[in-house]
Amino acid sequence: MGLPTIIGKSKTQVFRFVKERVWKKLKGWKEKTVSRAGRKVLIKSVAQAIPSYVMSCFILHDGLCEEIESMIARFFWGGDACLHWMSWNKLCRPKLIGGLGFRNFKHFNLALVVKNWWRIHTSPETLFVRVFKAVYFSGSSIVEAKRGYRPSYAWSSILKSKWMFEQGRCWRVGNGTKIRI
Known part of the structure; x- marks a missing residue:
């Protein structure tokens, strides 16, 4: 590629x-x-x-x-x-x-990487997400994911874009099944 x-x-x-x-x-x-x-x-x-x-x-x-x-x-x-x-x-x-x-290449670059974050967050069934989940955040969600030991540069880039994703994100209670107490 x-x-x-x-x-x-x-x-x-x-x-x-x-x-x-x-x-x-x-x-x-x-x-x-x-x-x-x-x-x-x-x-x-x-x-x-x-x-x-x-x-x-x-x-x-x-x-x-x-x-x-x-x-x-x-x-x-x-x-x-x-x-x-x-x-x-x-x-x-x-x-x-x-x-x-x-x-503006800096802003465009960040927007494209945040798109990967969004893809991981919204499409858990894709091969792309299953591979990243198995390697980097198998026991949690993408929102709670940590950097880990010696991550790939692709994963580090996705985590660097986390702040931008969280700026525009909102959380809804819904039926309460995803709330941890």
Whole structure:
């Protein structure tokens, strides 16, 4: 599937291939011959889609996300020696409030990993959830799960997104069968 199987201490080295894939794609396009609207379409449809699968499995290092955003911004504005007329954060705003709707990679990465948390929480019968449950939280629910000893980076990423899931979660008593006293 193109994902690293062993992830050591240096996450920057392990996930460098994501940055290189985006760079190869951007380098292949001639930014001087493509209009700004064309660059916007290329960025949204291709360059921002390349790291999506990796980002759905792992939380990428903030520096890596910033480097990718920097490469995309340079391509959008027309090369290395050009002036950037708006900050990347302003370009990432929705179109309705003056941005171009580009993705903020840090926020997008977190949203994709939280989606895995939600999948574990709502679909206990899937193979994905059964494997994680057997390995990491066999005696409890995902809400009560702990990090464990030497967890995979995928599990650590899911647990890092727990705070975001709990921010929007509410609990209902229902019939009372799931209340522990």
